[in-house]
Amino acid sequence: MFTQIVVGYIPTPEGLAALESAIELAKRGSAHLTVVNTGRAGNYADPTFATAEDIDAIDLQLANADVAHDVRQPTSGRVAADEILSAAEEVGADLVVIGVRRRSPVGKLVTGSTAQQVLLEAPCSVLAVKAR
Template sequence: MTIVVGYIPSPPGLAAVEAAIEEAERRDARLVVVNSGVMGDYSGPSFAEPQDLDALDAQLTERGIDHEVRQMTRGLAPAEEILSVAAEVGADLIVIGVRKRSPLGKLVTGSTAQQVLLDATCAVLAVKA
């Protein structure tokens, strides 16, 4: 079994990772962590710093979880990156963090969670911080 988790260094992103870790341990699954910038913005707050990714990698190694951490730089939307990796690795589950957004915010910038929920070909677990 393979689980893909969308990660950003924020409370929803950390909640998603923790839920994915719990699922990976429960199911003895491989975990693929996906981090990306927003449409090619690699200086924004959603693009994790190297030390954040190293700490996450160390945490997963310490817990004995078979894993891979990917930081995507193809310039795609985060949802597209998550869905692409999920298809590539044959994911059985995608875990994403969600946060409350205004209707205007969703209209202007779209919703990564909504796109993943609607377009995923496997189960999706949405987690609140």
């Protein structure tokens, strides 16, 4: 069972799928869940930076699910992968959950994506979730 789970969240179908999976895993094992949302490379006007209402809704959803949690929206300007990896190291995560997009074979070869960096550099297991 997992005791510390970190999930990278963005307000997209992939981000929602990652959050849902992380919540289910946290509930099963009474794990603490850390939700990380940040703008793309310091751009907090970017749509990947969740609104205050979205963050409040996540906080309420987790509280209603009786999941111990914290929701972070770092504003350091670092890329999302670095923020997710930093949170994973800080809390001693034993699992990181991320959402991934479907990609063409060429897109899989030529990518500098957040998901790829997290998969390669995470200090723990990583669960990559596709949107349904």
